[in-house]
Structures are given as C-alpha cells and as structure tokens.
Amino acid sequence: TETIKAVVIDGYPARALWVKEFSNFFIPEVDKILATTGNYQMDWQESYGGAIVKPKGVLEGVKLGLGDIGIVTTIFHSSKLPSQSISAVTPFIAPNSAAVARAVDEIAKEFPTMQKEFEKQNQVYLATGVVLDTYQVFSTTPIASPNDMMGAKVAGAGMNLRYLEGIENAAGVRGGLTDFYNMLQTGLVEKAILWPEAAKTFKIAEVAPYMLSVDLGAVNTKTVTVNADYWAKLPEEVQIALRDVAVMYRDHVAGLTMDRASASREAYVAAGGTIVEASQADREAWAAAMPNIAAEWAETLNAKGEPGTDMLQAYIGKLEAAGYTGVRDWAAE
Amino acid sequence: MLILSSFRGPVAGLSRLGNGVAIGANVIGTLVVLGLVAIVNFDVVARGMFNAPFLGAVEVVQFSMVLIVFLQLPDVVRVNRLMRSDGFLVLIGGRYPRVASVMRRVIDAVSSVFMVLIAIAIWPEFTEMWETKDYFGVPGVFTAPWWPIKLVIFLSASLCTVIFLLKVLALTDKPDNVSVPEHKDAQ
Amino acid sequence: MTPLEIGTASVAAIVILIYLGVYIPIALGVVSFVSIWLMRDNFDLAMNLLKIALSDSVMEYTFATVPLFTFMGLIVSKAGLGGDVYEVMSSGFRRVKGGIGMATVGANAVFAAVTGSSIASASVFAKVSVPQMLHYDYNPRFAVGVVAGSSVLGMIIPPSAMLIIYSFVAEQSVGDMFLAGVVPGLMLAAAYVGAIWLMGRFFPTFVGGRPASEYERLPWSEIASKTLPTLGLIVVVLGGIYTGWLTPVEAGATGALVALIISLVRRRITLEAFWNALLETGHITASILFLITAASIYSRMLGLAGLPNELGDMLAGSNASFFTIMLIYVIMMLFLGTLLDTASIILIVVPLFLPLVEPMGLNLVWFGIITVVGAEIGLLTPPLGISCFVIKATLNDDRISLKDVFLGALPFASVMLAVLILLICYPQLTLAILN
Numbered sequence: 045t046e047t048i049k050a051v052v053i054d055g056y057p058a059r060a061l062w063v064k065e066f067s068n069f070f071i072p073e074v075d076k077i078l079a080t081t082g083n084y085q086m087d088w089q090e091s092y093g094g095a096i097v098k099p100k101g102v103l104e105g106v107k108l109g110l111g112d113i114g115i116v117t118t119i120f121h122s123s124k125l126p127s128q129s130i131s132a133v134t135p136f137i138a139p140n141s142a143a144v145a146r147a148v149d150e151i152a153k154e155f156p157t158m159q160k161e162f163e164k165q166n167q168v169y170l171a172t173g174v175v176l177d178t179y180q181v182f183s184t185t186p187i188a189s190p191n192d193m194m195g196a197k198v199a200g201a202g203m204n205l206r207y208l209e210g211i212e213n214a215a216g217v218r219g220g221l222t223d224f225y226n227m228l229q230t231g232l233v234e235k236a237i238l239w240p241e242a243a244k245t246f247k248i249a250e251v252a253p254y255m256l257s258v259d260l261g262a263v264n265t266k267t268v269t270v271n272a273d274y275w276a277k278l279p280e281e282v283q284i285a286l287r288d289v290a291v292m293y294r295d296h297v298a299g300l301t302m303d304r305a306s307a308s309r310e311a312y313v314a315a316g317g318t319i320v321e322a323s324q325a326d327r328e329a330w331a332a333a334m335p336n337i338a339a340e341w342a343e344t345l346n347a348k349g350e351p352g353t354d355m356l357q358a359y360i361g362k363l364e365a366a367g368y369t370g371v372r373d374w375a376a377e
Numbered sequence: 378m379l380i381l382s383s384f385r386g387p388v389a390g391l392s393r394l395g396n397g398v399a400i401g402a403n404v405i406g407t408l409v410v411l412g413l414v415a416i417v418n419f420d421v422v423a424r425g426m427f428n429a430p431f432l433g434a435v436e437v438v439q440f441s442m443v444l445i446v447f448l449q450l451p452d453v454v455r456v457n458r459l460m461r462s463d464g465f466l467v468l469i470g471g472r473y474p475r476v477a478s479v480m481r482r483v484i485d486a487v488s489s490v491f492m493v494l495i496a497i498a499i500w501p502e503f504t505e506m507w508e509t510k511d512y513f514g515v516p517g518v519f520t521a522p523w524w525p526i527k528l529v530i531f532l533s534a535s536l537c538t539v540i541f542l543l544k545v546l547a548l549t550d551k552p553d554n555v556s557v558p559e560h561k562d563a564q
Numbered sequence: 565m566t567p568l569e570i571g572t573a574s575v576a577a578i579v580i581l582i583y584l585g586v587y588i589p590i591a592l593g594v595v596s597f598v599s600i601w602l603m604r605d606n607f608d609l610a611m612n613l614l615k616i617a618l619s620d621s622v623m624e625y626t627f628a629t630v631p632l633f634t635f636m637g638l639i640v641s642k643a644g645l646g647g648d649v650y651e652v653m654s655s656g657f658r659r660v661k662g663g664i665g666m667a668t669v670g671a672n673a674v675f676a677a678v679t680g681s682s683i684a685s686a687s688v689f690a691k692v693s694v695p696q697m698l699h700y701d702y703n704p705r706f707a708v709g710v711v712a713g714s715s716v717l718g719m720i721i722p723p724s725a726m727l728i729i730y731s732f733v734a735e736q737s738v739g740d741m742f743l744a745g746v747v748p749g750l751m752l753a754a755a756y757v758g759a760i761w762l763m764g765r766f767f768p769t770f771v772g773g774r775p776a777s778e779y780e781r782l783p784w785s786e787i788a789s790k791t792l793p794t795l796g797l798i799v800v801v802l803g804g805i806y807t808g809w810l811t812p813v814e815a816g817a818t819g820a821l822v823a824l825i826i827s828l829v830r831r832r833i834t835l836e837a838f839w840n841a842l843l844e845t846g847h848i849t850a851s852i853l854f855l856i857t858a859a860s861i862y863s864r865m866l867g868l869a870g871l872p873n874e875l876g877d878m879l880a881g882s883n884a885s886f887f888t889i890m891l892i893y894v895i896m897m898l899f900l901g902t903l904l905d906t907a908s909i910i911l912i913v914v915p916l917f918l919p920l921v922e923p924m925g926l927n928l929v930w931f932g933i934i935t936v937v938g939a940e941i942g943l944l945t946p947p948l949g950i951s952c953f954v955i956k957a958t959l960n961d962d963r964i965s966l967k968d969v970f971l972g973a974l975p976f977a978s979v980m981l982a983v984l985i986l987l988i989c990y991p992q993l994t995l996a997i998l999n
C-alpha cells in the first residue's frame with residue numbers, strides 16, 4: 045500500500061457545513077473506495093479556518109501549492125472565475141440547491157470554460173457546491189410585495205446588490221453576513237437580502253420579523269479543486285476516486301442544505317417571524333425591471349471567445365428539464 | 378577603512394537618492410491616510426443623510442491600506458522605526474562598539490535579503506495581473522484593478538532592500554540618529 | 565523533523581533572533597521562510613508562502629482601524645485632551661492619600677477610551693502628572709509607577725491596537741473585541757485605585773505626598789469645557805460601535821474627524837502638528853501591519869507544518885485540563901513579556917494556542933482579552949518594558965532611573981496579574997456586555 049499525502053485547505057472554520065461535510069463525508073468516502081483495492085491510502089492533513097489561507101486565499105493557495113485540495117469560494121473571484129457567476133446572474137429560476145448544483149456542475153463538465161478558468165489558476169476542477177437554498181428579502185416592517193422595498197435601504201452582498209436595480213430608488217448597502225443583524229437593528233437598513241439558514245444563524249427574526257418569500261434562487265458558491273501539479277502525480281485510481289466522490293459530495297451537501305432550509309424557515313416562524321409569499325406577478329415585475337445581468341454576463345464571456353450565450357441557454361434548459369422555469373427568460377433576449 | 382573611503386562618494390550620493398525617494402513615497406502615503414479619513418466619513422454621511430451609500434468604500438479602503446503600508450514602509454526603515462528590541466545591541470555597544478556595529482550590519486544585510494525575496498516573489502504576480510487585468514470587487518457594483526497593488530508592493534520591497542543595503546554600507550558605526558519631525562511634539 | 569519539533573525550533577529561533585536585535589518582522593519572516601524551505605525541501609513553496617501572505621494579509625477592510633484610531637489618538641494627545649481630563653480628576657481626588665495617583669488612573673481610563681496605544685498614554689501622563697506628584701512630595705518611584713501601570717489601560721479599554729491585532733489573528737470581530745475590553749479595563753482601573761488606597765494605608769512611605777491644600781475646586785463651567793469634548797468623542801466612537809450604527813472602521817474615521825474638529829475649534833493644533841500626526845500615523849500603521857504580515861507568514865508556516873493538527877491530537881489524547889493549559893499560557897506570556905513587545909507576544913503565542921483552545925469550546929473573544937491583558941504585563945517588566953522606557957525617555961530627569969520606574973511599576977504589574985486571574989476564572993466579566 046502506497047501512502048499519499050493530501051493537504052486540504054479552506055479559510056472557513058471546521059464548523060461550516062461544507063467544511064464539516066468534507067471531513068465527515070468526502071474524506072471517509074475516498075478512503076472507503078481506495079480501501080477496496082488496498083493499493084493506496086491517503087494521509088489527510090486538514091487545515092481549515094485560516095491555518096494556511098483565509099477564505100479569499102483558497103484559490104491562490106491551491107494555485108501556489110500551499111494546499112493540494114481546496115474548497116474555493118468562487119463568489120470572491122468574479123474576475124478570475126467569471127463563468128462561476130452563472131447562477132448569480134440568473135435570479136428567479138430555481139430555489140433548489142440540488143438542482144442548481146447539478147446544472148452548474150454539468151455545465152462545467154460539458155463546456156470547457158469553467159475548467160479552463162481553473163486551469164489558468166493551476167488547478168483541476170472537481171465539483172460544484174451549493175450551500176444556500178435561495179435568497180429572500182427580510183424586513184423590519186411588514187412587507188407584502190417587492191413594491192414595499194421602493195426607496196428603502198437594503199443590505200446585500202455581491203451580485204444580489206444588482207437585483208436591487210429592479211426596485212425603484214432602493215439603495216443597496218454592502219455588508220458582511222455578520223453585520224446584517226446590527227444594520228437592521230439600528231435602522232441603518234430596513235431590509236436585507238439573505239437566505240433562511242443564515243437568518244436563523246444570525247437571529248434575524250429578532251430584528252427583521254417579516255420575510256418576503258420571493259425565491260430569488262439558489263447560488264453556487266463553492267468549488268472543490270485540486271492543484272494541477274499534484275493532480276498530475278496522482279495515480280489514476282486515486283484521481284477517479286476523487287472525481288466520483290466530488291460528485292457525491294456535491295449532491296450530499298446540496299441535500300443537507302435543502303433539509304436545513306426548511307428547518308430554518310420553521311425556526312424563523314417559531315422565533316416570531318412572519319413569512320409572506322410574493323405573488324407570481326410581483327416576481328415577474330421585479331425580474332422584468334432588472335437589467336439583464338445574465339445577458340451582460342454572456343456577452344462578457346463571448347467577447348473573450350468563450351461560449352457564454354450557449355452556456356446560459358444550456359444552463360437554463362437544464363433547470364427547466366429539472367422542473368424549474370424562471371419568471372423571465374434571461375437567455376431569450 | 379581605506380577601502381571604505383573610496384566608497385564614500387558613491388555611497389553618500391546613493392544614500393541621498395534612496396532616502397529622498399523614501400521620503401517622497403512617505404509623503405504620498407501620508408496623504409492617503411488623510412484620504413482614508415475623508416472617504417470613510419463621506420460614506421457614513423452619504424449613507425446616513427442622503428440614502429446614497431458609496432458602494433466602493435470597501436475596495437477603496439482596502440486599496441488605501443496597501444498604499445499606506447507599502448508607501449510608508451521604506452521610510453519606516455530609513456528612520457529606524459521598524460520594530461526591534463535593541464536592548465542587547467545597546468548593551469554590547471557600550472563595551473564593544475565594533476561588535477555591535479558588525480551585528481547591526483549583519484542584521485541589515487539579512488533584512489535586505491528578505492526584502493529582495495519579497496520583491497522577487499511579487500514581480501511575477503505584478504506582470505500576471507498587468508496582462509490579465511484582474512480586478513477585485515463586484516462587477517457592475519464596484520471594481521478595482523489588482524496590478525497597482527502588486528506594483529506598489531514590488532517597488533516598496535525594492536526600495537527597502539536599497540535602504541537596508543545603505544545601512545550596511547553606512548560610514549558610521551553607530552546607527553544614524555535620523556531626526557523625525559513628528560517627535561518634536563507641539564505639546 | 566516532526567511538525568512539533570519544527571514549531572518548537574522556530575519559536576526558539578525567533579525569540580533568540582529578536583533578542584539579538586533582529587527586526588521583529590524580519591525575524592518572523594526569515595525563520596518561517598527557512599523552515600518551509602527545509603521542511604519541504606522546496607524553495608518555490610517558501611517563495612509562494614511569501615506571495616500569498618503579502619497579498620492576503622494587508623488587504624483586510626478592518627485593518628483601516630489601525631491608522632484611523634492611531635490618527636484619532638495622536639490628534640487628541642496633541643489637542644491636550646489627556647491633560648484636561650487629568651486636571652478635572654485631580655481636583656476631584658485632592659483630599660485622599662495618594663489622590664493624585666488615583667486621579668492619574670482615572671484620567672488614564674477616560675483617555676484610554678479615545679486612544680489606541682499605551683505609549684500615547686504613558687507619554688502624555690508622564691508629562692502632566694509626574695511633575696505634579698513630585699511637587700506634592702510623592703515618592704518618585706510611586707509617581708512613575710502609577711503612570712506606567714495605568715498606561716496599560718490604553719490598550720485594554722477600547723479602541724486598542726492590540727485588540728485589533730488579536731481580532732485579526734483569531735478571526736474575531738473587532739467590534740466584539742472592543743466591547744469585551746470595556747469591563748476588564750474598568751476593573752483594572754478600579755483595582756489600581758483600590759491598590760493605591762491600600763498602599764497609602766499600609767505603606768505610606770512608598771506613596772509619600774502631602775495633602776494638596778492650595779488646590780482650588782474647579783468651577784463647573786471649566787469642568788464641563790475640559791471633559792465634554794472627550795466624553796463626546798467616547799459617545800461617538802464606543803456608542804457608535806455598541807449600537808451598531810458604525811462599524812469599527814467607520815467609528816475610527818468619524819472619531820478622527822470629530823477629534824480634528826475639536827482641536828480646531830479649541831485652536832489647539834497647528835498645521836505642522838497636524839501634518840506630523842499624519843506622518844506618525846503612517847509610520848505606526850506601516851510598522852504594525854508589516855509586523856502582522858510577517859506574523860501571518862509565521863502562522864501559515866506552522867499551519868503548513870501541521871502543527872495545529874498535531875497539537876489538537878495531543879490535546880485530545882492527553883486530557884489536559886483547562887487549568888493546565890491556562891497556567892502554561894500565562895507563564896509563557898509572562899516569560900515572553902520580559903523581552904518581547906505586546907504585539908509580538910500576541911502574534912507568536914496565539915497561533916500556537918488557538919488549536920488547543922478552540923476545540924475545548926472556550927470563547928475566543930474572552931481568550932483574546934486574556935491574551936491582551938497577559939501580554940500587556942510585559943510592558944511593565946524588565947528588561948524590556950516599553951511603557952517604562954517611554955516614561956523614562958519622556959521625563960528625561962536624571963533623578964529618576966529606569967530601575968526606579970520598573971520598581972515603581974512592579975506593584976501595578978502584580979495587580980494586573982491578579983485581575984488576569986479573575987478574568988480567567990470568571991469569563992462572564994468579559995462576555996456579559998456582548999449579550
């Protein structure tokens with residue numbers, strides 16, 4: 045039996061869902077598969093929570109060989125990994141982690157673009173992770189429709205600040221998840237965009253007891269990658285095991301996320317929160333008023349010689365096949 | 378000492394040049410401090426009173442931090458304010474001034490090697506960012522390019538190397554007492 | 565070499581190099597670089613470590629608190645707010661034995677809430693309160709000891725550069741760290757006042773001094789004009805953070821602006837002094853953040869070596885108690901505190917102990933306060949005690965030797981140790997304010 049050392053890195057702490065499942069699911073599954081032949085055995089060194097890199101540093105850490113395997117948080121890298129924004133630029137389609145994870149992962153494997161982007165960062169793409177079910181709007185005052193957001197200050201982060209361009213006079217205020225409670229409590233903002241599990245973790249019901257269920261959609265944020273030099277030296281048997289388990293991990297994490305999502309909604313209500321379903325017409329109106337950020341995204345990729353438009357169409361097609369049709373066809377324009 | 382004296386001219390000239398550049402960078406870095414105070418206050422007021430937060434505040438603050446630290450670092454080295462505990466050196470210097478002087482020069486030489494390593498490590502990062510035009514931030518919201526950051530770090534490390542080398546070649550055995558204006562306090 | 569051996573050897577190498585006078589960040593960086601190179605026999609990996617630490621470390625939004633609070637502290641020092649608060653306090657405490665000493669502690673506690681560094685506190689109060697205590701025939705050792713002891717409040721009561729540094733290393737919120745520092749800081753101030761009272765009672769010759777009969781009570785208007793600016797600043801900064809209206813970065817910027825306005829309105833600042841404050845801010849920021857960058861190279865080296873994993877396993881296998889670990893921790897900080905400055909101690913010991921402390925379920929905010937208070941004891945202990953150095957240098961008086969300063973500070977260092985033990989035993993003292 046040959047022993048192979050693997051340093052796994054993430055900047056998030058070991059208690060984060062996807063990190064915990066890497067320890068409790070990914071690693072034992074790989075070990076199990078390798079044990080069937082007994083040719084190879086992994087010697088795992090798990091370095092999380094800033095031991096080697098910070099959350100934004102995983103991509104570079106794997107690139108530079110400070111870690112052999114990493115969980116890259118892709119939303120930090122819109123410039124180096126532009127195609128990873130695919131689900132963030134297509135809101136109002138699928139509030140289902142598993143469906144989005146599978147669709148993005150298949151796009152990554154059927155089109156060369158995502159893998160090429162990681163290749164440039166000296167790493168091999170293994171699988172996509174989705175750890176949030178769907179963005180919703182949380183409010184300090186009763187809210188019945190997106191119209192109640194007009195003129196309001198809304199806390200958000202990343203691409204979802206652009207969703208606010210579809211709401212008249214709404215001002216996006218940037219903040220980290222950990223700041224949202226304070227921002228809402230002090231009245232610095234009246235609304236915030238986040239997902240139910242985060243709302244539960246940060247006790248948002250105490251300060252923003254009204255949730256408008258608009259189902260902005262699940263977003264892919266994590267990708268498991270392997271340093272390319274390390275990968276090239278791995279025996280094929282180990283490569284195959286890693287690839288297979290990565291897909292299992294993708295579905296496993298997305299499944300857990302969905303379980304947690306419904307529990308989190310219940311916890312929000314139990315903590316005194318009220319959930320109002322937005323009407324289909326309201327969702328359509330919001331989507332219609334937004335700039336077509338999906339088309340912008342596809343254009344940017346097209347301009348680089350990548351099949352942006354094709355990827356967008358294929359992605360939306362996959363979600364449709366899985367039973368999720370958006371309120372606006374981002375690819376049709 | 379004979380050999381040293383023939384260096385006197387060039388070393389003094391190089392010294393003036395290196396220190397001059399460090400002081401210049403320091404002035405720019407100092408203005409960035411002022412800019413930082415201004416930009417964060419602007420964001421607070423714009424958000425609180427006019428419902429119009431400045432969405433680039435985070436990137437601008439991150440950018441200014443790099444500018445402040447790396448534009449000022451060479452001057453910090455120049456005026457001997459890089460953190461060290463020199464009790465032992467001072468103690469030795471009292472009895473064996475030559476030993477202390479040699480130790481100081483060795484330390485400065487090691488420091489200049491470390492700075493050169495930083496410069497060498499960061500240069501390819503700069504060329505890569507220059508070619509790919511990579512940015513940070515959220516496209517459509519606010520973005521800032523990476524290359525100036527890498528360039529500033531590279532230039533700063535190079536300048537620190539030079540200034541450490543100048544300390545190695547310094548003609549006096551005792552560390553220069555650089556007068557720092559901020560220390561004659563107007564209390 | 566096993567990770568543990570590499571870790572131990574590198575800590576020893578760093579301490580020796582720093583002792584020999586190598587610049588602290590250079591010692592951290594060079595030792596880490598060489599360790600990785602030897603450990604993995606890979607020069608490129610060592611270079612890559614430099615790359616990632618340099619680009620990853622300075623680009624932290626919350627780091628802007630360092631220049632902003634430094635600038636604010638320098639402006640309020642130059643505007644003489646420390647002296648003002650002190651005058652009011654000393655008129656209040658005038659009848660008590662050791663009263664000027666207590667006033668110094670009180671003024672330090674208030675001034676600490678608007679400045680981020682103990683050095684600023686030490687230099688301001690060495691100038692305003694030592695001469696006055698000597699005038700009233702206080703024992704010189706006691707006079708300088710009080711100033712040295714109470715200067716540490718500057719870095720325990722928020723804002724504080726050390727709390728910021730810890731929050732970066734341990735990935736805790738700066739705001740939480742600031743709030744958690746309030747009660748321990750006030751406790752320490754109260755303990756000092758109590759200790760001075762006891763000293764006046766039982767060791768009157770150590771304290772010395774005579775009642776200040778010729779002291780006039782300050783009129784209310786003057787009390788107001790001397791304290792309101794500082795109180796206003798405290799309300800803006802700590803109030804802003806506590807209510808959540810401002811992030812620590814924004815509180816720093818607003819505080820700096822308000823301090824600037826106060827000093828302009830009171831015509832207490834010249835253009836030259838203003839520019840010098842900016843210059844000094846830049847120098848302090850660059851040296852602190854370069855130090856943090858170097859420390860992050862070091863802690864990443866330990867991570868690559870797998871030291872945290874090994875320490876974690878060791879802890880799991882040894883069932884070492886909370887008591888043992890904290891005892892080792894405190895002893896290690898006191899030992900390092902004899903030689904190293906506070907920031908270096910934090911940056912060296914925290915990465916070593918976090919992997920031990922985190923799995924035990926201990927609160928990391930509380931752990932940070934313990935760390936900062938413990939490391940700050942070193943400011944008062946020989947041979948390298950920065951607060952004592954600053955006081956000696958600021959006084960520039962041949963009658964008071966460095967030895968006098970250290971001996972005078974010793975009782976206060978003991979009080980700190982007692983408070984530290986209390987804080988370790990009762991985490992609620994630190995954490996209650998957060999809930």
Ligand code: NA
Nearest residue numbers: 676718721723
């Ligand atoms: Na303070």
Ligand code: NA
Nearest residue numbers: 901942945948
């Ligand atoms: Na000490």
